[in-house]
Amino acid sequence: MFGWFRRKDTEFNLPEIPFDEIKKRARLLVIDDQGFTYKPLFEIDGYTLTEWRDVEDLSKLENNFFDVILLDVNGVGKQLSNEQGLGVLQHIRKTSPAQLVIAFSNAKFDLKYQDFFNQADAVLSKDIDYVDFKRKVDELLRSRFSVGFYVSRISAVLGSGTDDRNQIDREVRKSIALQEPSALRQFLKQKTSDPKTIEAALGIAKAAIEVYHAWSK
């Protein structure tokens, strides 16, 4: 089972996933009430892209169904929150802390949207060229398939320093290899007594397990 997880002493090595494979399996979602002009280009380039004019299925935003979500700030999520795109993003952050979200807007200079931009993993202006757009999506997809991304997210949730980071890295790798995060849970309990923080960190680890094992099937 999972021959690519090779155990060397206490290290769990994870495979390098070729980008073509990542691209082929990746699920992108665009939520924009005005549609997404670059959809045919992404499709020509071999990506699977779903386009929603508004939030159509909230559960898919909560369970890491999509690898990267491009989210417009205005005109979407009105039923979820008065804050529209920001409300959707806040909901995603709360329910799925490992979800990658690109803030996608024409209002790049408006400070009232700064919260939205700050909470996103990347900010793209709608007037950006396709190649620049695709480059950013590729960069985030690569990070989604790297252990370092999940380690950084868990470190951020814990507010940990470099020493802990190495330990978190080991525990995340182990969780992925064993497909369950009990070792990480033990480590987290040593670091914090806050159950919400522990659950958030475990949620991120579970996302890492899902991503790697979905790929291995």
Added chain:
Amino acid sequence: MEQIDFPFFPYPILSNRERHQGYAEKWVRQCDNCDRQCERSKTRTLGVCSYGVSYQRVDESILIFGVLVSSANPTTAMKKAIKNNQGHTIKHSDLIRAIDGIAAHKKQSTKEIDEEKRAIIADYVSKNSFKIDFLEQMKPIIQRNLSFLHDYSQFVSSVKQNINVVLHSRYVGGDTESKLSRATEPEAAIYWSSLLMSEKLTTAFLLLHPERLASVQKSIFKLHGLVLKYVKIYNAAYRDKQVKLDMTGYSIGQVKADSSVLSVIPHTLLDNALKYSRAGSKVVVSFEETWSTIVFSVTSFGPKIDNDERDRIFDIFYRGRHAAAQEDGSGFGLHLAQFIASELGTSIQMKQSQQCNQFGYETTFSVSFEREK
């Protein structure tokens, strides 16, 4: 109306509709319940009310009232009032002297206030804060007038995205530049125009959201790369106007700034150089670099900038008189570029040759940036 205080005035006084007792004389008790005929008086001569009490207006805002002025021919009411307030009669000459005192006091106060005003204005101007305050005051007007920008921004994004789709669908392989080299002239023109519109909107958006200038998200990047991007964007527009655009010098140094904000500087300087250059002339973008600084300059031939307006060309909405005669413009580009430069701890300098050739006066705008180590 100016407010003047009379803490030591000898007689009762009404100043800006407020009654003040005199230090030598209080108003007579008849004034407590009277119908204030004195206050309705417009003339500046001595008057006597129906209670026999005297008053005299000093000016529109000051009235002396409630006093008993001796008279060679007192009325019955005056006699009665004098009788009821014995020992409180004054001479008219004393009243006149007091009125002269008020005039002198007012003159002195006005002079002092004027001097104070002048000092405050000089201080305000010297600190340059008036420019920021002015922009702040202008903000609602600017916002009202630029509210269409959001719509324009969507249209421009749509044009830019669609021309991207055309280029990438029709010309397979290669980067955008390679696709543009194979594209038809109208396709390339639409692409470059959409980029230009987008950059102009960026400048306008910063005017709409000046608070963004104060909360810049800094990153480290190569200035040369940023300027090169603008040279490429403007190339087509320069070619269309038959103005040669050259780039000299090189810089490998990096700067620390918000690139989308700093880009207003090269964009504005290239835009202005193009606007005022005549067909056949040349614009040179140059770089000079030392271990600590990167100097970026744009040299072109354009209208004369008179000595008295060398600093003013950076003021908001100010347009050089010869430039305004030659081309339309808004007068906010250079102001915004200079404002951004000052936020980055530097400034845009302008030099102009005194000699004019067939294309105009050689003009160089340059700005020195600190290199990020």
